Amino acid sequence: MELIKAPIKLQTTDIQTCNDYDWCMNSSKIAPTWYQKTSDEFKKIMRLFRARITRLERGLVEISAKNRPDLEQQDGFVHAGALVTLADSAGGYAALTLLPSGSRVLSVEVKLNFLRPAVGTIIRGRASVKKMGRTIAVCEIEAMMKQDQKWVTCAWGSQTIYCIRTPP
Amino acid sequence: MELIKAPIKLQTTDIQTCNDYDWCMNSSKIAPTWYQKTSDEFKKIMRLFRARITRLERGLVEISAKNRPDLEQQDGFVHAGALVTLADSAGGYAALTLLPSGSRVLSVEVKLNFLRPAVGTIIRGRASVKKMGRTIAVCEIEAMMKQDQKWVTCAWGSQTIYCIRTPP
Amino acid sequence: MELIKAPIKLQTTDIQTCNDYDWCMNSSKIAPTWYQKTSDEFKKIMRLFRARITRLERGLVEISAKNRPDLEQQDGFVHAGALVTLADSAGGYAALTLLPSGSRVLSVEVKLNFLRPAVGTIIRGRASVKKMGRTIAVCEIEAMMKQDQKWVTCAWGSQTIYCIRTPP
Amino acid sequence: MELIKAPIKLQTTDIQTCNDYDWCMNSSKIAPTWYQKTSDEFKKIMRLFRARITRLERGLVEISAKNRPDLEQQDGFVHAGALVTLADSAGGYAALTLLPSGSRVLSVEVKLNFLRPAVGTIIRGRASVKKMGRTIAVCEIEAMMKQDQKWVTCAWGSQTIYCIRTPP
Numbered sequence: 090m091e092l093i094k095a096p097i098k099l100q101t102t103d104i105q106t107c108n109d110y111d112w113c114m115n116s117s118k119i120a121p122t123w124y125q126k127t128s129d130e131f132k133k134i135m136r137l138f139r140a141r142i143t144r145l146e147r148g149l150v151e152i153s154a155k156n157r158p159d160l161e162q163q164d165g166f167v168h169a170g171a172l173v174t175l176a177d178s179a180g181g182y183a184a185l186t187l188l189p190s191g192s193r194v195l196s197v198e199v200k201l202n203f204l205r206p207a208v209g210t211i212i213r214g215r216a217s218v219k220k221m222g223r224t225i226a227v228c229e230i231e232a233m234m235k236q237d238q239k240w241v242t243c244a245w246g247s248q249t250i251y252c253i254r255t256p257p
Numbered sequence: 258m259e260l261i262k263a264p265i266k267l268q269t270t271d272i273q274t275c276n277d278y279d280w281c282m283n284s285s286k287i288a289p290t291w292y293q294k295t296s297d298e299f300k301k302i303m304r305l306f307r308a309r310i311t312r313l314e315r316g317l318v319e320i321s322a323k324n325r326p327d328l329e330q331q332d333g334f335v336h337a338g339a340l341v342t343l344a345d346s347a348g349g350y351a352a353l354t355l356l357p358s359g360s361r362v363l364s365v366e367v368k369l370n371f372l373r374p375a376v377g378t379i380i381r382g383r384a385s386v387k388k389m390g391r392t393i394a395v396c397e398i399e400a401m402m403k404q405d406q407k408w409v410t411c412a413w414g415s416q417t418i419y420c421i422r423t424p425p
Numbered sequence: 426m427e428l429i430k431a432p433i434k435l436q437t438t439d440i441q442t443c444n445d446y447d448w449c450m451n452s453s454k455i456a457p458t459w460y461q462k463t464s465d466e467f468k469k470i471m472r473l474f475r476a477r478i479t480r481l482e483r484g485l486v487e488i489s490a491k492n493r494p495d496l497e498q499q500d501g502f503v504h505a506g507a508l509v510t511l512a513d514s515a516g517g518y519a520a521l522t523l524l525p526s527g528s529r530v531l532s533v534e535v536k537l538n539f540l541r542p543a544v545g546t547i548i549r550g551r552a553s554v555k556k557m558g559r560t561i562a563v564c565e566i567e568a569m570m571k572q573d574q575k576w577v578t579c580a581w582g583s584q585t586i587y588c589i590r591t592p593p
Numbered sequence: 594m595e596l597i598k599a600p601i602k603l604q605t606t607d608i609q610t611c612n613d614y615d616w617c618m619n620s621s622k623i624a625p626t627w628y629q630k631t632s633d634e635f636k637k638i639m640r641l642f643r644a645r646i647t648r649l650e651r652g653l654v655e656i657s658a659k660n661r662p663d664l665e666q667q668d669g670f671v672h673a674g675a676l677v678t679l680a681d682s683a684g685g686y687a688a689l690t691l692l693p694s695g696s697r698v699l700s701v702e703v704k705l706n707f708l709r710p711a712v713g714t715i716i717r718g719r720a721s722v723k724k725m726g727r728t729i730a731v732c733e734i735e736a737m738m739k740q741d742q743k744w745v746t747c748a749w750g751s752q753t754i755y756c757i758r759t760p761p
Binding site for chain 3: 672673674675677678679681682699700701702703704705706707750
Binding site: 170173178195200 | 336337338339341342343345346363364365366367368369370371414
């Protein structure tokens with residue numbers, strides 16, 4: 090159960106995509122205002138994975154982390170739980186980009202199909218909002234791996250989110 | 258996608274349950290033979306979570322880890338991904354207890370509903386095999402938290418597993 | 426998306442189980458008051474399947490229908506959709522048994538694993554409420570078939586339900 | 594559990610889309626060879642829904658049926674089970690379009706989120722193959738309704754399919 094809070098309204102100037110992971114690691118150039126406000130919370134959530142928001146648009150969020158040995162299981166594949174964590178977190182943030190500032194979200198359920206072995210140098214969770222209702226949002230979520238300069242979808246599925254909107 | 262290997266045939270003498278987590282942390286009294294054979298692999302998978310197999314029966318496995326700040330998100334709840342990791346791993350091991358030694362399993366898909374905020378001192382993933390087919394196994398999985406001396410189910414769902422049996 | 430309405434508060438005298446399908450077909454002995462109030466609505470929903478509520482307890486509902494050729498696909502198995510229909514409807518009714526009279530429910534999502542070929546003389550959807558929250562309920566759902574006098578679970582899974590409670 | 598059989602290899606000349614439902618109702622102009630071979634089987638499965646294949650491409654299938662009162666529940670919405678039936682069947686056929694002639698498919702699990710009330714004149718299940726493995730295929734499935742001349746997605750989700758390939 091995940092309860093995160095929309096820091097402030099997402100501004101157009103916040104909408105950026107970072108293709109250079111190291112650049113993202115060392116700066117807050119993605120969604121500078123939004124990102125800085127979340128950074129304390131986000132640092133705590135994502136510290137375990139050393140993850141960063143690398144894309145932030147209205148209804149679409151990507152979160153990325155460098156792959157490292159302790160995320161892998163014995164075959165050298167990234168563990169299912171790591172894929173789910175990044176995809177699930179991306180879903181929560183994707184919903185927040187469409188909600189009023191101060192709103193909160195809870196993950197109701199998550200379902201992922203594992204399509205391919207998760208090998209590669211960077212892990213990325215991506216979520217796009219398929220339907221934003223008054224209280225229920227549904228996201229399409231996926232986990233991708235960077236393999237030889239291209240991105241491959243390794244897990245794909247859906248997530249139901251419960252939205253607690255701030256009163257207008 | 259998870260690919261783990263049944264170390265040896267599970268012996269009746271291996272079937273034990275550990276209610277004292279510290280005892281499990283410091284010994285391999287759960288399924289001593291089976292556990293020792295998996296320990297190298299398992300140590301690698303579960304190092305991130307410092308998890309242990311705390312129950313091992315034919316078709317039923319529990320994996321537990323002490324809760325700690327870096328598994329929590331900003332509200333003090335354990336992150337959904339940690340719950341999924343332990344539940345998904347338990348599912349793989351539960352299937353392996355019913356397969357011939359040397360068999361391998363892959364997680365095809367996992368689905369969890371988050372029922373309650375995951376707060377407590379110990380996180381536990383539990384899986385029981387609902388159906389073991391020739392190549393497809395279905396597990397009921399859940400993630401529990403120890404709260405004030407009792408266990409509370411915080412996430413519950415299902416998992417489809419692909420079994421690669423060793424030739425007889 | 427399913428929107429059904431709790432007819433009246435379920436009375437203890439309404440709680441009965443019908444093991445004799447023909448008896449159920451010809452009477453409303455299951456939950457007589459509750460059943461009669463729903464019967465108009467239910468007749469419309471279930472007309473296609475000629476289904477009946479055959480068990481009604483607080484948090485647990487079974488809906489049954491005689492198998493017949495037009496519910497089967499080409500192998501003589503009951504079609505997945507028929508199994509889902511009965512299980513999904515049972516879930517909505519199971520949630521309603523725990524809600525105040527006049528409340529309504531909507532199916533948010535449904536997930537079923539198909540465990541065994543669905544062959545037999547009677548199809549039964551069963552749902553039990555796993556968690557009833559303020560607005561979100563989660564049910565364990567299954568579809569069973571009567572085969573040679575015993576019931577076999579052919580599909581099993583979960584359902585998320587959105588509850589619109591009547592104001593107290 | 595669904596077990597359907599690829600009739601013959603899908604020919605390029607078979608790939609057609611039917612936007613005129615009545616035209617489809619009265620002819621077999623969609624995938625004439627493929628369709629005719631399946632028609633006996635298909636007639637049996639889909640008789641209950643009076644459904645037709647209205648689009649057939651490699652990896653993408655649509656099945657449509659006219660809405661009618663007995664598919665609706667008490668609010669005038671099409672019942673969840675009808676949506677699942679058409680989407681699940683479309684998924685099986687979509688997998689078959691990518692498999693050798695004579696192959697068979699089984700639905701392992703299906704998961705649908707209900708996004709909007711299913712009202713309209715025509716119900717359509719659509720499935721596209723997201724991943725075709727050696728034995729496991731994963732489809733993105735949806736159920737759409739025709740409302741005032743436009744198609745609206747009312748349910749969306751995923752399906753895992755087990756493929757029994759004919760030996761080469």
